[in-house]
Amino acid sequence: MQEDKLLLASSRLGDRQPMTKIDPLPSQPPALDxxxxxxxxxxxxxxxxxxxxxxxxxxxxxxxxxGTFPDLFARVDHDIEKCxxxxxxxxxxxxxxRATELCWQxxxxxxxxxxxxxxxxxxTLDVPRLLLREKAQRARRNxxxxxxxxxxxxxxxxxxxxxxxxxxxxxVNANRLIRKAMSVTAGIAADFPLPTFGETSFARxxxxxxxxxxxxxxxxxxxxxxxxxxxxxxxxxxxxxxxLEKNGWNVIRPEQTCCGMPNLDGGDIAAAQAxxxxxxxxxxxxxxxxxxxxxxxxxxxxxxxxxxPELLGTEEARKVAxxxxxxxxxxxxxxxxxxxxxxxxxxxxxxxxxxxxxLRAQKIGYPAVRVLGLLPDTxxxxxxxxxxxxxxxxxxxxxxEMGRRYARKLTSGVDRATPQVVxxxxxxxxxxxxxxxxxxxxxxxxxxxxxxxxSPDVR
Numbered sequence: 113m114q115e116d117k118l119l120l121a122s123s124r125l126g127d128r129q130p131m132t133k134i135d136p137l138p139s140q141p142p143a144l145d146x147x148x149x150x151x152x153x154x155x156x157x158x159x160x161x162x163x164x165x166x167x168x169x170x171x172x173x174x175x176x177x178x179g180t181f182p183d184l185f186a187r188v189d190h191d192i193e194k195c196x197x198x199x200x201x202x203x204x205x206x207x208x209x210r211a212t213e214l215c216w217q218x219x220x221x222x223x224x225x226x227x228x229x230x231x232x233x234x235x236t237l238d239v240p241r242l243l244l245r246e247k248a249q250r251a252r253r254n255x256x257x258x259x260x261x262x263x264x265x266x267x268x269x270x271x272x273x274x275x276x277x278x279x280x281x282x283x284v285n286a287n288r289l290i291r292k293a294m295s296v297t298a299g300i301a302a303d304f305p306l307p308t309f310g311e312t313s314f315a316r317x318x319x320x321x322x323x324x325x326x327x328x329x330x331x332x333x334x335x336x337x338x339x340x341x342x343x344x345x346x347x348x349x350x351x352x353x354x355x356l357e358k359n360g361w362n363v364i365r366p367e368q369t370c371c372g373m374p375n376l377d378g379g380d381i382a383a384a385q386a387x388x389x390x391x392x393x394x395x396x397x398x399x400x401x402x403x404x405x406x407x408x409x410x411x412x413x414x415x416x417x418x419x420x421p422e423l424l425g426t427e428e429a430r431k432v433a434x435x436x437x438x439x440x441x442x443x444x445x446x447x448x449x450x451x452x453x454x455x456x457x458x459x460x461x462x463x464x465x466x467x468x469x470x471l472r473a474q475k476i477g478y479p480a481v482r483v484l485g486l487l488p489d490t491x492x493x494x495x496x497x498x499x500x501x502x503x504x505x506x507x508x509x510x511x512x513e514m515g516r517r518y519a520r521k522l523t524s525g526v527d528r529a530t531p532q533v534v535x536x537x538x539x540x541x542x543x544x545x546x547x548x549x550x551x552x553x554x555x556x557x558x559x560x561x562x563x564x565x566x567s568p569d570v571r
Contacts (some may be wrong), residue, residue, distance in 0.1 A: 136163060136166065136167050136235055137234055137235060138160070138163065138235070138236060141236065142160050142236055142238065142242070143156055143157075143160070143245070144238055144241040144242070144245065144422070145422055145425060146245075146248065146381045146385070146422070146423060147424075147425045151245060151248075152248075152249060152252065154249060157245060157246060157249060158208070160242060161203070161208050161211075161242060161246065162200050162201060162203060164237055164239060164242055165184055165188070165200040165203060165211070166199045166200040166201075167227060167235060167237060168181065168184065168185075168237075168239065169184070169185055169188045169199060169200055170199075171227075172185060173224065173225075173226075174220075174221040174224065174225070174239075177218070177220050177221050177224075177498075178214060178215055178216060178218065178221070178498075178500075178518065179214035179215075179514055179518070180211045180212075180214040180215045180239075180243070181221075183210055183211065183214055184203075184207070184211050187203060187207050188200050188203065191203070208246050209246065209250060211243060211246075212243040212244075212246045212247045212250075214514075215239075215240065215243045215505075216500060216501070216502040216503070216505035216506065216511070216515070217240050217243075217244070217376070217377065217502055217503060217505065218469040218470070218473075218498050218500075218502045219240050219414075219469060219470065219472075219473035220469055220472065220473075220498060221239050221240065222238060222239060222240050222241075222473070223472060223473055223475075225237055225239070241422075244376060244379070247378075247379035248379040248380075248381045249379075250379060251378060251379030251380055251381075252379075252381075256378050256379065256380045257378065258298065258299075259298060259299035259300075259378075259508065260377065260378025260379070260380065260504070261378065262298045262299075262300070263298075263300070263374055263377065263378070263504040263507065263508075264374040264375045264377070264378050264380060264383065264504070265370070265374070266339040266340075266343075266370060266374055267338070267339045267342070267343070267369050267370040269343075270309065270313075270339050270342060270343025270344065271343065273309045273343070274309045274310050274311075274312070274313045274342075274343035274344070274346075275310075275311065275312060275313060275316075276311075278308070278309040278310060278311050279311070281309050282308045282309055285306045285308070288302070291303075295509045299508055299509045299510065300507055300508070300509065301506075301507055301508060301509045301511075301512035302509075303512060303547065304506065304507045304512060304543065304547065305543045305546055305547050306507070306543075307340060307344040307345065307539065307540070307543065308344060308345075309343060309344055310343060310344060310345065310346040310347070312346060313342055313343055313346060314337050314341055314342045314343075314346040314349040314350060314365070315342060315365060317346055317349075317350050317568070318349075318350075318353065318363075318365055321350070321353070321568075323357055323362065324354065324357040324358055324566075326357070326358075326360055327356075327357035327360070327361065327362050327363075328360070328361070328362035329360040330359070330360030330361050330451075331360075331361065331362070331402075331403075332361065332362040332363070332364060332403055333356065333361050333362075333363055333364075333403055333404050333405075333406045333442070334364055334365075334366050334395060334398040334399075334403045334404070334405050334406065335349065335352065335353070335363050335364065335365050335406050335408070336366075336368060336371075336391075336395070336405050336406065336407045336408070336412060336413075336416065336436075337349045337352075337365060337368070337408055338368060338369075338370055338371050338407075338408075338409065338412045339370050340408075340409055340539045340540075341408050341409065341539075344539070345539055345555075347558065347567075347568060348408060348539065348555045348557065348558055349408060350568035351555070351557050351558045351560070351561035351566070351567065351568060352406075352408055352439050352557045353568075354561050354564070354566040354567075354568055355439075355443070355557050355560045355561050355564065355566065356406075356439070356442075356443075358453050358455075358564055358566060359443065359446055359451070359452060359453050360451075363406075364398070364403075366394045366395055366398055367394045368390075368391055368394055368395070369387050369390050369391060370387050371387065371388075371391070371411065371412040371415040371416065372384035372385075372387035372388050372391075372415055372419070372420075372423070373411050373412070373414075373415050373419075373503050374503060374504050375387065376419070376503075377503045377504045377505060378504075381423070384419075384423055385423045385424060388415075388419070388420040388423045388424055388429065389424060391416075391420070391432075392420060392424065392426070392428050392429050392432050393428075395432050395435075396428050396431060396432055399431055399432050399434075399435040400431070403435070404435055404436075404437050404442065405432060405435050405436045405437070406437055406438070406439050406442055407436060407437070407438055407439065408439055408555070408557070409537070409538065409539060410438070410468045410469075410470035410471035410473075410474070410537050410538050411470045411502070411503060411538070411540075413436060413437075413438050413470070413471075413474060414470040414471075414473055414474055416432065416433055416436040417433045417436045417474060418433075418473070418474070420432065420433060421433050438471070438474070438476060438479065438537075439557055440479040440480040440483055440537070440556050440557065441476050441479045443479070443483050443560070444479035444482050444483050447482060447483055447486065452483070452486070453564070454486055455564065456486070456487055456488060456563045456564060457563065457564060457565040458487075458488070458489075458562070458563055458565075459487045459488040459489030459490040459563065460484065460487055460489075460490045460532065460533045460535075460559055460562075460563065461489060461490065461491070461531075461532035461533060462491050462493070462529070462530065462531050462532045462533070463484065463490060463491065463492045463493065463531055463532070463533050463534070463535055463559075464493050464495055464525070464526050464529035464531035464533075464534045464535070464551075465478070465480065465481055465484070465492050465493065465494050465495065465534075465535045465536070465556075466495050466497075466499070466522060466526070466534070466535070466536035466537075466538070466541055466545065466553070467494055467495065467496040467497075468499075468536060468537045468538035468541055469498050469499075469502060469538075470502070470538065471537050471538070472496075478494060480535065480537060480556035481494060483556070483560065484535070484556060484559060484560070487563050493529045493531070495522055495525035495526060495529065497519075497521040497522035497525055498518060498519065498521075498522065499519050499522055499538065499540070499541035499544040499545070500514070500515035500516070500517075500518040500519040500544070501515065501519075501538075501540045501541055501543065501544050502540075503540070506519075506540070506544065515544075516548065519544050519548065522541075522544070522545070523544070523545065523548040523549050526545060526548075526549045526551065527549060531551070533554060533559065534549070534551040534552075534553040534554070535553060535554050535555070535556050535559050536553045536555070536556075537555060537556060539555065541553075542555075
């Protein structure tokens with residue numbers, strides 16, 4: 113196949129000049145580092161998108177993963193049938209933008225792709241990062257949209273809203289008329305159940321709580337709670353503290369801000385870099401003292417491990433990434449070492465466990481399933497399907513119905529499992545399940561806290 117030449121047009125978008133043969137091999141490594149000048153070169157981007165989409169069109173393995181691939185393949189098929197194209201050479205800027213807008217950055221196409229650097233293949237495809245690059249170039253040219261600016265700063269809204277005013281904010285977010293207005297003004301889907309706000313922030317709860325006996329006997333960990341656990345679901349972070357303390361850990365919460373993924377969703381590379389820089393500076397001194405950085409949400413953990421080193425390109429970011437670990441991954445290590453407390457007070461019954469995409473993208477398996485499998489009277493069914501939320505994409509008015517369609521494999525799987533409890537590591541996937549299935553899923557660390565009889569009194 114390497115001997116087959118792919119046909120691409122000249123470097124001008126939409127140009128219909130005589131086609132030039134090129135190889136599926138990149139002439140130089142793809143520019144996926146935003147600190148590389150080539151990253152911002154429109155012609156370089158076009159060339160890489162055509163090369164990548166030609167390979168994807170010939171492969172088609174990812175056709176069912178998201179809206180990007182069927183739209184892309186239909187465009188190429190049309191150009192072959194109606195315009196005399198041989199492949200992706202006639203795709204233009206509109207086709208590239210459409211491919212990007214239909215991608216919700218779940219990363220599953222990268223995990224499954226046989227042509228990636230991780231798989232040792234010389235074609236070195238990375239569709240999610242390529243589409244992020246396209247969005248970043250458009251955002252730099254045209255500005256970040258109002259919709260993406262609103263959705264890109266969840267920590268600011270959390271700081272203003274969590275606490276005594278949470279009841280009012282939650283009432284407003286649940287009001288149909290107000291949500292319809294938000295759909296028009298900010299493009300946030302009226303039917304998507306927005307995360308609620310906690311009556312106290314996690315940081316405030318942590319200041320006031322009393323550690324369990326034995327906490328610290330194994331050492332200390334730095335908790336990277338970020339927006340959702342800090343302001344929206346403090347009970348998840350508080351449950352994590354109690355479970356970790358039960359298993360010998362002292363827990364601290366270093367100063368931190370949003371992981372930056374919501375900014376990447378809008379193509380705002382500079383804002384994501386600023387957040388990564390702030391977080392790395394805060395976490396690094398704890399890492400250099402030998403502490404692990406424990407994440408609660410798969411998306412945040414993915415950002416720490418995979419995106420911060422790319423965004424910043426610094427040794428400091430790589431050190432923090434190397435110390436990062438998911439909370440259930442840490443507990444699963446103790447399970448393997450036989451140091452995990454099995455002082456369980458109850459089991460969960462029949463559990464439907466949703467395997468979140470950004471957890472799968474970290475290639476750490478399903479540590480929650482292994483840990484929860486220790487509970488008495490507990491039967492777990494794993495549902496390895498995408499929720500089609502993945503950050504802010506599924507909240508957007510223009511994508512909401514498509515997201516629902518792509519999430520049907522997940523929601524149907526939950527229904528078929530007839531669970532007593534639904535568990536997911538991803539708090540945003542939990543909102544999809546709540547809307548479609550009527551179940552309010554638990555984070556696995558919440559489920560463990562209940563099993564230990566340690567559920568904290570915080571909401």
